[in-house]
Amino acid sequence: MEAITTPQFSALTTGSKSIGRSENIAMVALNFNRRGRKDCVITISRKPNIQSRSFHLGLPHSCNHSQAPLLESGDCYTSFDEDWLLKNKAQEVASCLNGRSIFLVGMMGSGKTTVGRILSEALGYCFVDSDRYVEQAMGTSVTQIFELRGESFFRDHESEALQKLSFAPRKVVATGGGAVVRPVNWKYMRQGITVFLDVPLDALARRIAAVGTDSRPLLHFESGDAYTKAFVGLFTLTKKRSEAYANADATVSLLHLATNLRLEDVSDITPTVIAIEVLAQIEKFLRGNNGKSLRIYPY
Incomplete structure (x- = not known):
């Protein structure tokens, strides 16, 4: 198990006209391998249909350890919107x-x-x-x-x-x-x-x-x-x-x-x-x- 912190994005090509609206949810899946962070998958989901699209962002920064809650799986999900990304x-x-x-x-x-x-x-x-x-x-x-x-x-x-x-x-x-x-x-x-x-x-x-x-x-x-x-x-x-x-x-x-x-x-x-x-x-x-x-x- 690893403890992780929210990443600082170093490269970005993402967005959607639906991001940031109250009825939508934007999720980031951070995938890890033995050498640390590998990539970031952004999934845009819209309620109530739960239709989603995913985009990949390169994240070359290494994974930092902190007092964040430990994860039982290898993935971490966090929500954000356009303003946060900007x-x-x-x-x-x-x-x-x-x-x-x-x-x-x-x-x-x-x-x-x-x-x-x-x-x-x-x-x-x-x-x-x-x-x-x-x-x-x-x-x-x-x-x-x-x-x-x-x-x-x-x-x-x-x-x-x-x-x-x-x-x-x-x-x-x-x-x-x-x-x-x-x-x-x-x-x-x-x-x-x-x-x-x-x-x-x-x-x-x-x-x-x-x-x-x-x-x-x-x-x-x-x-x-x-x-x-x-x-x-x-x-x-x-x-x-x-x-x-x-x-x-x-x-x-x-x-x-x-x-x-x-x-x-x-x-x-x-x-x-x-x-x-x-x-x-x-x-x-x-x-x-x-x-x-x-x-x-x-x-």
């Missing part, structure tokens, strides 16, 4: 970040603002939306800036905003979708960690169509239904930006995440689960085989 992962990654800011990049509608707010709260960081930052500085909306002064004028002020934000530690910055097109912006964003939220075009178009394209100056065409306008516009923009997005330090692919979670639609992935995956990918980037940071930052 808090745990944030605590792990914070020690690696050392105050470095996080810059989220991706197409409009990819969830940068929503996920960014969740990340900032979990890490104890400040959240900044670069578009709102420019709007406050200019005293008008992005849409009006595009209409009255043009895209180039907006991009100039966007670059100024990113330059200022690059000097500020402990921030999560949701950048505009086109911020990646100017090489100088990468110089600023690389003062922190850049993460690309990769969302399929169909999902992006559905999200934008649901709220309309009026506030999206690059998608505001004269004719066509909202979904068609959004999809065609996004397709064109993606061809121009895809190589630039690939420059990000880390990428979170919602399509891959949905596949791993056995979800049919990426829209079923909650923002909290995406935030957890962002932290996991950041940690993966920052840590080499020896556990040290891959590059040096000024903070």
